[in-house]
Amino acid sequence: MTKQVGIIMGSKSDLPIMSEAAKALEELGVTYELTVVSAHRTPQRMIDYAESARKRGLKVIIAGAGGAAHLPGMVASLTSLPVIGVPILSSNSIDGWDSILSILQMPAGIPVATVALNGGKNAGILAASMIGAFDPKVAENMDNFKKDLKQKVEDSARELELKGWKESLED
Amino acid sequence: MTKQVGIIMGSKSDLPIMSEAAKALEELGVTYELTVVSAHRTPQRMIDYAESARKRGLKVIIAGAGGAAHLPGMVASLTSLPVIGVPILSSNSIDGWDSILSILQMPAGIPVATVALNGGKNAGILAASMIGAFDPKVAENMDNFKKDLKQKVEDSARELELKGWKESLED
Amino acid sequence: MTKQVGIIMGSKSDLPIMSEAAKALEELGVTYELTVVSAHRTPQRMIDYAESARKRGLKVIIAGAGGAAHLPGMVASLTSLPVIGVPILSSNSIDGWDSILSILQMPAGIPVATVALNGGKNAGILAASMIGAFDPKVAENMDNFKKDLKQKVEDSARELELKGWKESLED
Amino acid sequence: MTKQVGIIMGSKSDLPIMSEAAKALEELGVTYELTVVSAHRTPQRMIDYAESARKRGLKVIIAGAGGAAHLPGMVASLTSLPVIGVPILSSNSIDGWDSILSILQMPAGIPVATVALNGGKNAGILAASMIGAFDPKVAENMDNFKKDLKQKVEDSARELELKGWKESLED
Amino acid sequence: MTKQVGIIMGSKSDLPIMSEAAKALEELGVTYELTVVSAHRTPQRMIDYAESARKRGLKVIIAGAGGAAHLPGMVASLTSLPVIGVPILSSNSIDGWDSILSILQMPAGIPVATVALNGGKNAGILAASMIGAFDPKVAENMDNFKKDLKQKVEDSARELELKGWKESLED
Amino acid sequence: MTKQVGIIMGSKSDLPIMSEAAKALEELGVTYELTVVSAHRTPQRMIDYAESARKRGLKVIIAGAGGAAHLPGMVASLTSLPVIGVPILSSNSIDGWDSILSILQMPAGIPVATVALNGGKNAGILAASMIGAFDPKVAENMDNFKKDLKQKVEDSARELELKGWKESLED
Amino acid sequence: MTKQVGIIMGSKSDLPIMSEAAKALEELGVTYELTVVSAHRTPQRMIDYAESARKRGLKVIIAGAGGAAHLPGMVASLTSLPVIGVPILSSNSIDGWDSILSILQMPAGIPVATVALNGGKNAGILAASMIGAFDPKVAENMDNFKKDLKQKVEDSARELELKGWKESLED
C-alpha cells in the first residue's frame, strides 16, 4: 500500500527522536514508512531512496541527522518533493549548532524545511499539515489536535489557579 | 481568484528578501498573494489573516521577519496550514541569530518550516514543492527548474575548464 | 481584590522558575496573580489576558517562556503596561540562547524588559521596583531587601576570614 | 523642576543611540534629564548619581553602555528604582554579545530591565510604560502611540497591495 | 597526463578562494586539476568525480563550499582518498559558522581534513605536504617554502626595528 | 622498526580520545607510535619530536589537545609532514569552541588538517587515507572498511524495517 | 603583616575556584589575603577595598565572579594596581560566555588581566609571575614550578610508552 510520508534517519541511534514523527503521523491519520539511510555510509541507498520517492507515491520526506548532517540536504537535491529536516543533538555535537546549520543553511535552489533541534514530533505534525492542505480529513485531525493542545493548557491553568503555586510545586 | 500561497512579512523593509519568494513562485507556476502583517504592531490583522487563510483557499503561508521574529510562529499557532518561516537579517540583528532561533525553535505541537537566513527564494521553492506533491504540473516545473540548476553548473564548469582559472579570475 | 502584578508562563513546567517571582513579590509586599497562558497553544486566552490587564488593575506583567519564546513579546504588543520577560532554559533549548534572543531582540516600538536566563526571582524584584517608584511602602521594603543582601555578604565574608578558606571549603 | 526619567550613558559616543530614548519620552509626554556617567572612569560620579536619584524625584533610570557594560548593573546595585539597560554595539565589540551579556545576566537580587541591542528608542518607551502604569495621561499617550504603529503598518500594507511588489521594490 | 590533486568547488563564485590552492600547488611543484562540482545541483557529477578519482591517479581531493557545505563530506563518503575541506564565507553565511561546522563535524568513519575559513592557500599547502611525505622533491619544496616564510618575518622584523614603529605605521 | 604515523597528545587525560586513532590505524594495517608531548609544559620535547619526525620515517603526525590547543599548530610549524589536529573537549572548555578554533584557524602558510571535536577515530582513518593514497594494501583496507560501514547501516535498516520502530525502541 | 596579593570573590560559592589561587600562591611563596566582596550587593565595601589596596601594601588583586561579572572591572577602575579577573561558571551562566565577556571586554583605559574560565589556579600563578618579575626568590620558585610541570609530563609520557596505551587506558 502507498505511504504518504517517508521517515529516514542517518543512524538507528536517532530512533528515539525520529519515532516521535511516526507517532505524530499515526495520531493525525497519515500513513508513513520508516527506515535508516546514511548519506555518508550508504550514499547509493540514499540516492535510490530519494529518486524513487515520488514514484512510490510519497508526498513528503522527513530526514533526521546529527553533527555535519548532510542527509536532509542531499535528499532535497535528489527529489522535488518537500523535505523536512530534523537536526539531532548527537554525542560530540557542539550543542546542536552543527546539525542545525548543516540542515538550515542550504544554498538558493535547494530548500530544506528545518524544524527545532530534536524536533521529531514537530516534523511529523508539519508533514501532516502539508498533507492536510489537500486532504480535508487530515485537516480536521489537525484542527482537533490543536483543540486538544488548547484544552490541556486551559486545564493545567485552571488546576494551578485552584491549587495555588505552592501546592502545585510539590506535585 | 483563489491564490495558493500567501506571502506575508513583518515590515515593508523585508520586501527585497520576500519578493524573491514571489519571483520563485511565478517561475514555478504557483499563484500567490503578498502583503505586510506585523505580529507586534497589528496583532488583530495577523489573527484575521491566519484564521481565514484556509477558507480563502491558501495551501501554504510564507512568513518572513527579523529580530525577535514572532510572525511565523504566531501564524502557525493560528492555522493548521503549513507555515514556512524566513529569518531576515534586519539592522540591529545579532548576525541573524535572533531571527533564526525565534523562528526555528518552536515548541512541540506548533512547527514552522524554517529556511536559511534571508532565504526568500528557497521559501518560494519549498512552497512550490508542497503544491507539487499534489499537482503534477507544478511537479514538472520543479523538475525543469532542477534541470536548469544542473545545466548552469555544468556550463560554468566547462567554461572554467576551457579558460583555465587564471583567465576566469579576471572576468 | 485587585492584584498589582500578573505572572504568566507558557507551560506549567516553567513553574519552578516563575514561582520565584511570586516568592519575591510576597517578600516585598506586592500583590500578584499567577497562571498559565500559552502564546502558541492558547492565543485567544493570551489576547484576552493582555487586553484586560490594565482594566483589571494590574501595573506590571511578568511573562516567562522557553525556546522560541513569543509570550512576553506578544503580550507587550497587546497592552501598554510594562512587560517583564523571563527567558527559561527548557529542554531542547540551545543553551538558552533561543529564549533569550526571542524575548530580548524586540523591534522598535514594542519593548520587553528582559531579565537573566531563569531569572524568575529578579523578575519579581524588578516588578516591585516599578511599583516602589510610586509606592513608598514598597520602596522601603526594597531598601530593606538590599540591606539584607549586603548584610549576608558581610556575614559570609567575616565568617570566611575567621575560619580561613581551608576550613571553609570543607563546609 | 522634577524630572521623571534619568538617561545616562557611559560615553558621549553613545549619544546617537541614547538620544532615541529622549525622543521617545518627549513624544510620550514624559520629562527626563540626560547626561554622561562612566562606571569605570567616574565611579564616584556614578555613585552620587544613583544614590540621589530617588530623592531627586526620578522614577526610572535608563543606562546605556557598550563592551563590558557595567554601568546599568552598578547603578541598579546603588538604587532601588527600576533600571533599564541598553546594550550598545561599540567599536571593538564582539557583535554586541559582550554588552548584552554584561547587562542581562545580573545575579539574583539586582535585576536590570534589558532591551534589545542599540534599543535606545525601546528603552524610552519602556520607561514611559512604567510611568503610564500610574499616570493615566501617559497611558493614553502610549495607547495612541500603539495606534499609530498599527496605522502605519496598515497603510504600508495597503500601498504595497495596490502598487504590487514589483513597482514597490523600485521605490 | 595524470594530476596529483583535484580541486573542486561548489560554485564558480568560490574561485577567488579556491584558486589560492592552485597557486600554492604550482609553487610547490604539485600537479592539479580544477573544476566546479555541486553536491546539491549536480549530485551525479559529484558521484562520478569522486568515484573515479583514485583510478584517474589523484592522490588528494580539495573541496571548497559555503553555507550548508556538503560537498567535502559527500566526496569523502564516495572515495577513500584523503579529502581536504575549505569552508568558504559566502554571502548570507552566518559569519562562516555554517560552512565550518558542516565540513568539520563529520561522523565517525568519514573524516574531512578541514582548514581555516577561506583557507584555500592552506588547503594547497596541506595537499602538498601529503604528497611530500612520499615524494622527496615536493618535501624539499616544502622546506624551502617554510624557509621563505621565516625569512620574510625576519626581514620585516629587522625593518621595523630599524625604522621604529612610528615611521613604519606611516608606510 | 619504522612507524608510519606518530600520535601525540597534550596530556595523558586525552588518551581515551586519542587511543581511538591508534585503534583505527591497527584495523587499517598502518603502523604507529603514541606518546604524550605538551606544547606548554614541554616545549623543547615538542620541538625535538616535530623536527625529527620526517627523519625517523613518519609520514603523518596526529596531535590532540584541549582548551587553547597549541600543540597541533606548533608541530605543523616545525615539520613539513602533514599534521592532523584533534580538538578535545576538556574540562573547563567552553563547549569545545576553544580547542576547535585554536586548531582550525591557522594562519596562511601553516595548515593543520582538523577533524571533528573528539574525533580521534576519524584522525586515524584520515591518516590511513593519506598513506593509502600511495600504498595499495592500505587503500584496499580502506575500501573494505567503507564496505563494512555500509553493511552495518543496511543491516540495521533491515532489522528496523522488520521489527518495526515500536519494538526496536524497546531494545 | 603586609600581604602581597588580595584575592576577592563575588560570593562564597566561588571559593572552590578561588581557593586554587590561594593554593598556587602558597606553593610559590607569595603572601595573600582572601575574602568576599560583592560589586552588586556591597558596592561600598568594594570601593573601600579597592581604594585602600595600594596603601595596605598589596601588589596585585585577583577578583573572581560569575554571570554579569562586574567585580574585576569595577575594582580595576578604583585602583591603579594590576587586577586579574577570573571568569567563573556559575549556575544559570550561559556556558560561561557572560562572565568571560563581562571581564575581558573592558573599555580602553581600564584593563583587566583575564584568565581562562574557572582559572583560579592560573590567576595565582599569574600574580606570582608579576611579583617574580621584581623578586628573585619568587622567580626561582616559578622556574622550579615550571620544571615540575615538565617533569610530570615526561614521567607520564615514559609510563605510557612503557605500558602501552591499551593497558594505560585501564588504569
Added chain:
Amino acid sequence: MTKQVGIIMGSKSDLPIMSEAAKALEELGVTYELTVVSAHRTPQRMIDYAESARKRGLKVIIAGAGGAAHLPGMVASLTSLPVIGVPILSSNSIDGWDSILSILQMPAGIPVATVALNGGKNAGILAASMIGAFDPKVAENMDNFKKDLKQKVEDSARELELKGWKESLED
C-alpha cells in the same frame, strides 16, 4: 639600555593595534622594545626571545596575534615573566572568537593575562600597572592618567548638559 617591557606581534600587519601599547607605555613613563616574532613562521626566534627575556631585564612581555593565536601562550610557556596577550581581529577571523579563545583558554599552569579584542592600548596600561606596583613614579603616572580619564568624562558631561542633546548630536 635595559627596557622594561617587550612588545611582540605575530605579523607586521598587527602594528596599528600593537603600537597603541607602545604609545600608552610612553605616556606612562615605561621603557619598551617592539618587534615582530611569529610562533608559526619563526619558532626558533620566538624561543630565543622568550628564553632571554628575563636576563635582558624585561619585566613584562606583551604579545599580540590573530586567528589561531599561539604566540602569547607559547611565550608564556617559555618564560616565567608575566605575559599579556592581545587578541587581534585579523582578516578571515571569525569575529575575533578564534584569537580570544586561543589566548584566553590556557591550561592550568601557564596563564596569559588576556585583554579585550584589539586591546593594544589596554595591554600597555596593564603592563604599566605591573611596573607601577613596584615603582612609585610609574604609579603616580597611572594615578594622573586615571584623573585625566575622569576629567574628560566630566567635561563631556558638562558640555552635553549645557548644549542639550539635540545640538550635541549635530556636532
